[in-house]
Amino acid sequence: MSAWTPHRLRTSLDRRLTEYCNTLTVPLSWPQGAVSMTFDDAPVSAFEQGADAVREAGGFATFYCSLGLMSHPSPCGVLGGPLHLRQAWSCGHELGCHTFDHVDAWSCDNETFMASISRNAHAYGTLIPGFQPRTFAYPKQGARWSVKRQVSSRFSASRGGRPTAHFEKADLNLLRCVFLDDSRRPEPAALHHLIERTAKERGWLILATHDVNSQPSPYGCHVRDLRYWLRQCVSAGLRLLTVERASTELQEGAGAGGRS
Ligand SMILES: [Zn+2]
Numbered sequence: 070m071s072a073w074t075p076h077r078l079r080t081s082l083d084r085r086l087t088e089y090c091n092t093l094t095v096p097l098s099w100p101q102g103a104v105s106m107t108f109d110d111a112p113v114s115a116f117e118q119g120a121d122a123v124r125e126a127g128g129f130a131t132f133y134c135s136l137g138l139m140s141h142p143s144p145c146g147v148l149g150g151p152l153h154l155r156q157a158w159s160c161g162h163e164l165g166c167h168t169f170d171h172v173d174a175w176s177c178d179n180e181t182f183m184a185s186i187s188r189n190a191h192a193y194g195t196l197i198p199g200f201q202p203r204t205f206a207y208p209k210q211g212a213r214w215s216v217k218r219q220v221s222s223r224f225s226a227s228r229g230g231r232p233t234a235h236f237e238k239a240d241l242n243l244l245r246c247v248f249l250d251d252s253r254r255p256e257p258a259a260l261h262h263l264i265e266r267t268a269k270e271r272g273w274l275i276l277a278t279h280d281v282n283s284q285p286s287p288y289g290c291h292v293r294d295l296r297y298w299l300r301q302c303v304s305a306g307l308r309l310l311t312v313e314r315a316s317t318e319l320q321e322g323a324g325a326g327g328r329s
Contacts, residue, residue: 087213088231090214094238095239095322102270103315106299107277111154114145114289120162122292127309130311131311132154132157158197163313168185168208169192172208174210174211186223204225232248246277250287251289254294264298
């Protein structure tokens with residue numbers, strides 16, 4: 070059994086608090102369940118093969134971009150540039166917010182973290198005049214309770230990383246998501262079961278990856294696998310919606326209540 074060091078204990082407590090504080094809980098009272106496909110950091114391959122796979126499945130994707138890293142090389146391949154972002158937006162995909170330089174909430178103070186979010190949102194407004202991202206994804210190690218309230222006040226929904234789907238209700242301030250990355254995708258049987266349960270119980274499954282290639286990085290997904298899992302979701306009866314669209318439907322259904 071691994072030892073509970075003071076650091077591990079603090080981290081575990083912080084993650085627990087993040088789940089239970091500053092929630093915006095909405096019931097999943099829609100008539101049919103949904104799946105959302107998100108691409109973090111958005112390499113060029115996500116804008117190309119990834120977007121194609123989502124369109125083939127009959128929906129639109131959500132891209133969480135760090136605009137300070139546009140066109141830069143990364144472990145997932147070269148990241149999308151201004152033209153990729155503009156084109157995705159004009160085709161109907163959602164552009165969501167990440168931090169400008171991809172700092173995460175665990176590696177800097179809250180002020181630095183929030184400043185990086187503001188810078189990213191401002192850069193979006195420069196890239197696409199008048200545009201502001203409405204949903205956010207916490208980079209790398211995810212959310213911390215001390216910054217959750219500030220982040221939540223800026224966005225209609227924020228995605229964390231707990232790897233499961235939503236059933237009965239969802240905290241729009243800390244959405245869960247299942248990564249399809251080669252290095253951390255669930256076993257196929259478990260993912261099939263999760264998709265079937267999400268459809269049956271009218272839940273919401275958010276999927277994520279980075280690059281989409283025939284030779285993906287450990288953080289990416291093979292294009293054949295992405296097509297396969299999206300097809301499974303749609304054939305099971307899930308609607309393929311952007312995170313913004315799904316969260317808007319849920320908020321409208323829930324009225325103004327639910328905040329704690
Ligand atoms: Zn990221």
